[in-house]
Amino acid sequence: MKDILVRSGLLRGVVTGLLLAPSLMAAAQARQEYLLTSDWKFAKGDQPAAQQPNFKDAKWQTVSVPHDWAIYGPFSSTNDLQKVKIEQNNEKQATTKAGRTGGLPFIGTGWYRRQLTVPGFGPGKRAVLLFDGAMSDAHVFVNGQQVVVWPYGYNSFFVDVTAALQASGPNTLAVRLHNQPEASRWYPGAGLYRNVHLIVTNDVHIPVWGTYLTTPEINADYAKVKLRTQVEMPAGAAPALRLQTEIRDAAGRVVATLTTPLATTDGHTFEQNLVVPKPRLWSPETPVLYTASSKLFAGDQLQDEYETRFGIRSFTFEADKGFSLNGRPRKFKGVCNHHDLGPLGAAINMAALRRQLTLLKDMGCDAIRTSHNMPTPELVELCDEMGFMLMVESFDEWKAPKVKNGYSQYFDEWAEKDLVNMVHRDRNHPSVIMWSIGNEVPDQSTAGGGKIAKRLQDIVHREDPSRPVTMGMDRFDDDIKNNFASVLDVPGFNYKPHRYPEAYAKLPQGFLLGSETASTVSSRGVYKFPVVQAKEQRYPDNQSSSYDLEACSWSQVPDDEFVAQDELPYTLGEFVWTGFDYLGEPTPYDERWPSHSSYFGILDLAGLPKDRFYLYRARWNTTAPTLHLLPHWTWPGREGQTTPVFCYTSYPSAELFVNGKSQGRQTKTTTGMPQARYRLMWNEVKYEPGAIKVIAYDAQGKAVAEEEVRTAGQPHHIKLVADRTSLTADGQDLAYVTARVEDAQGNLCPEATNQLQFRVGGAGRFRAVANGDATNLELFHQPRMKAFQGQLVALVQTTNQAGAVQLKATSKGLKDGIIQLQTAKTAAK
Numbered sequence: 001m002k003d004i005l006v007r008s009g010l011l012r013g014v015v016t017g018l019l020l021a022p023s024l025m026a027a028a029q030a031r032q033e034y035l036l037t038s039d040w041k042f043a044k045g046d047q048p049a050a051q052q053p054n055f056k057d058a059k060w061q062t063v064s065v066p067h068d069w070a071i072y073g074p075f076s077s078t079n080d081l082q083k084v085k086i087e088q089n090n091e092k093q094a095t096t097k098a099g100r101t102g103g104l105p106f107i108g109t110g111w112y113r114r115q116l117t118v119p120g121f122g123p124g125k126r127a128v129l130l131f132d133g134a135m136s137d138a139h140v141f142v143n144g145q146q147v148v149v150w151p152y153g154y155n156s157f158f159v160d161v162t163a164a165l166q167a168s169g170p171n172t173l174a175v176r177l178h179n180q181p182e183a184s185r186w187y188p189g190a191g192l193y194r195n196v197h198l199i200v201t202n203d204v205h206i207p208v209w210g211t212y213l214t215t216p217e218i219n220a221d222y223a224k225v226k227l228r229t230q231v232e233m234p235a236g237a238a239p240a241l242r243l244q245t246e247i248r249d250a251a252g253r254v255v256a257t258l259t260t261p262l263a264t265t266d267g268h269t270f271e272q273n274l275v276v277p278k279p280r281l282w283s284p285e286t287p288v289l290y291t292a293s294s295k296l297f298a299g300d301q302l303q304d305e306y307e308t309r310f311g312i313r314s315f316t317f318e319a320d321k322g323f324s325l326n327g328r329p330r331k332f333k334g335v336c337n338h339h340d341l342g343p344l345g346a347a348i349n350m351a352a353l354r355r356q357l358t359l360l361k362d363m364g365c366d367a368i369r370t371s372h373n374m375p376t377p378e379l380v381e382l383c384d385e386m387g388f389m390l391m392v393e394s395f396d397e398w399k400a401p402k403v404k405n406g407y408s409q410y411f412d413e414w415a416e417k418d419l420v421n422m423v424h425r426d427r428n429h430p431s432v433i434m435w436s437i438g439n440e441v442p443d444q445s446t447a448g449g450g451k452i453a454k455r456l457q458d459i460v461h462r463e464d465p466s467r468p469v470t471m472g473m474d475r476f477d478d479d480i481k482n483n484f485a486s487v488l489d490v491p492g493f494n495y496k497p498h499r500y501p502e503a504y505a506k507l508p509q510g511f512l513l514g515s516e517t518a519s520t521v522s523s524r525g526v527y528k529f530p531v532v533q534a535k536e537q538r539y540p541d542n543q544s545s546s547y548d549l550e551a552c553s554w555s556q557v558p559d560d561e562f563v564a565q566d567e568l569p570y571t572l573g574e575f576v577w578t579g580f581d582y583l584g585e586p587t588p589y590d591e592r593w594p595s596h597s598s599y600f601g602i603l604d605l606a607g608l609p610k611d612r613f614y615l616y617r618a619r620w621n622t623t624a625p626t627l628h629l630l631p632h633w634t635w636p637g638r639e640g641q642t643t644p645v646f647c648y649t650s651y652p653s654a655e656l657f658v659n660g661k662s663q664g665r666q667t668k669t670t671t672g673m674p675q676a677r678y679r680l681m682w683n684e685v686k687y688e689p690g691a692i693k694v695i696a697y698d699a700q701g702k703a704v705a706e707e708e709v710r711t712a713g714q715p716h717h718i719k720l721v722a723d724r725t726s727l728t729a730d731g732q733d734l735a736y737v738t739a740r741v742e743d744a745q746g747n748l749c750p751e752a753t754n755q756l757q758f759r760v761g762g763a764g765r766f767r768a769v770a771n772g773d774a775t776n777l778e779l780f781h782q783p784r785m786k787a788f789q790g791q792l793v794a795l796v797q798t799t800n801q802a803g804a805v806q807l808k809a810t811s812k813g814l815k816d817g818i819i820q821l822q823t824a825k826t827a828a829k
Helices: 022-028 350-363 377-386 411-426 449-463 476-481 497-506 558-567 611-620 674-678
Strands: 004-006 032-035 040-044 061-063 082-084 095-097 108-115 125-131 138-142 145-150 157-160 172-179 196-202 211-218 222-230 241-248 254-261 269-277 290-298 301-310 315-318 322-325 332-337 367-370 389-393 432-439 469-473 490-494 512-518 571-577 627-630 645-649 653-658 661-667 680-682 691-697 703-710 717-722 726-728 734-742 755-762 764-770 784-786 791-798 803-810 817-824
Touching (some): 125 138, 145 157, 196 301, 211 290, 222 241, 222 290, 222 301, 254 269, 322 571, 350 377, 350 611, 350 734, 367 377, 367 571, 377 411, 389 411, 411 432, 432 490, 449 469, 469 512, 476 490, 476 497, 490 497, 497 512, 497 558, 512 558, 558 571, 558 611, 558 674, 611 627, 611 645, 611 674, 627 691, 627 703, 645 691, 653 680, 661 680, 717 817, 734 803, 755 791, 764 784, 791 803
Parallel strands (some): 332 571, 367 389, 389 432, 432 469, 469 490, 512 571, 726 817
Antiparallel strands (some): 032 196, 040 061, 040 108, 108 172, 125 157, 125 196, 138 145, 222 269, 290 301, 645 680, 691 703, 717 734, 734 791, 755 764, 755 803, 764 791
């Protein structure tokens, strides 16, 4: 079994390679946890009797998990063709939607099988399988016996498989997954797209998600830490147990210890109260983490070890004052994100997630809403480490359906189970600030909808009283009239900045949240003329303008929300739809193929920033200046025509020059048209080839920065720029390499569509490529793609061997691009 051994409690301290002798391992540790990553066999389509141990799977595909079998395509307008009326989009009649779920073939059945060796398993041991997520309707079999069913593809679940295992082996693990048609409003992915864990413990042990840690009192001198630890043991057993816990700070120093006997009055739960002196507080700016390490003893014999990583922080939501973290008022600078990773599909990858968060952090983003479902646990861990506040969301549907085969079919039986798993898994994480029980559910308008909201909120409160509950509401009049919004701890409104004052006046909470905002549409590097603010604007090329003035009938441009957040003190901040483009929901082109991914992202599907990135960065990133010009300045045929120039900047004013001629100085206003408050605009500029340059001035009128954009010549060469050049040789790490088509002087050729070919040599392999074009039907996993607006991104993945990696990009008529990367066995910095 070639799998990854993981330390107890957390996905950290990874050791790779062949496992050691089981007896040595069992002696060294009371608990072993393995990621079941390799040697899986996979087949699409239903396979009768595939759960049986003697089933012949030699001809099946060998894959690694996490695995998304649908991302490999091909794209087609007939994949999940839906004829629907989308009420959330104000549609009055049903129309045929081709790319609503991404145009990828994710519908149908997939089977996974592998042999399961269980090191250290035998009498007195327990074995648990933990699935971080499986898309979808998972049926899990061990040695032909069905051990668990879990319908919701986004949730984590676990099952004790002790009784189904043969101690001496062999054992067969099989998983059947099935995606229904018309089950989603976006691309859901397919398969074992998140990690699968095998956990081996003693009979007496701490179960999965068996701790609950809170910090009920925090001040400058100390923080009280309350830790509740659950214990499981065989029926009838009553050993004398004690729990020894030590808390370590980020440097590994022990700062608190406590040993507690198990009181008979507490059943099977320890309660420990520890004190951390001079606590360092967790925040997005200072994501300081502690670890509670607990050892469970029966007499002098170690039974189990469990780690709970946590942060010390406090927050409040107060009427008329809003949100405060560690006593300091602030507003959420958040984005909503779907779970796919662009060209990787739904298959989780830590390096891909870290790159997304790194880009968001540079933009000044400090919060994420996990739209519209439970996130992968790796995202929550990274948000702890990197400093993002999380709204963890559960459902896109309750009882009333949005799509034919959505979650509504499971709601009555499964909603409480899914909420309990969501809360238990993530309630110890300092990044998690709010729980969301739903998004734009039609139940807002149904009789009894408010009672459902109350019931779901009560379940969450029962499992975690320390955090508030919210949801994204879009039916404003019904939310107020039906007392739906008044039930929630935090009323969240989607796309309603113009009605915030009305909500504040009518609701009891005294604050409200922009739970989903803007939904501005744009295509990276594409500019349309004339430049006007418009809704539902469509063009023959299925693109949207990057002047950031186009939105949907139900949404707004960013500046409209900015005004509400700045002028209304009771607003808590916003979560923009969306941080990144995602597969599916290609509004406003969901009725026109080819169009398979969204236009909402602040960054495109390849993770390249759109112009809008700098509009938000100028507002959100208070530690580094922003100065950005748009559009590009290569417009053959537009000579003498009006070509507006915008500047997104954190500076208050700037002067624009065209070929050295001043176009005047613009200053942000504090009143009037929203765009004039947050953008500098020269709307009457006439195009002439050459250069545009902007000089920015600070509040004292001093020239402090400048930016220039030049007219590009003919495409000459390919320039490769990697996000990281030092990688870890673990078989999973990724480098994202941007390929730019440039002229001889190094200017980006903004309309270049050259076909690029990629070849990887050395200790790496080609993984995927994306160009951010929602209309592009080239396959992500092939080492070739056309540039879109002069750029694309290639992904290079490491192997398990350390060494040098070379990526070469070629294209007919262009000078090659070559870049060198280096991989090492130690973690890359």
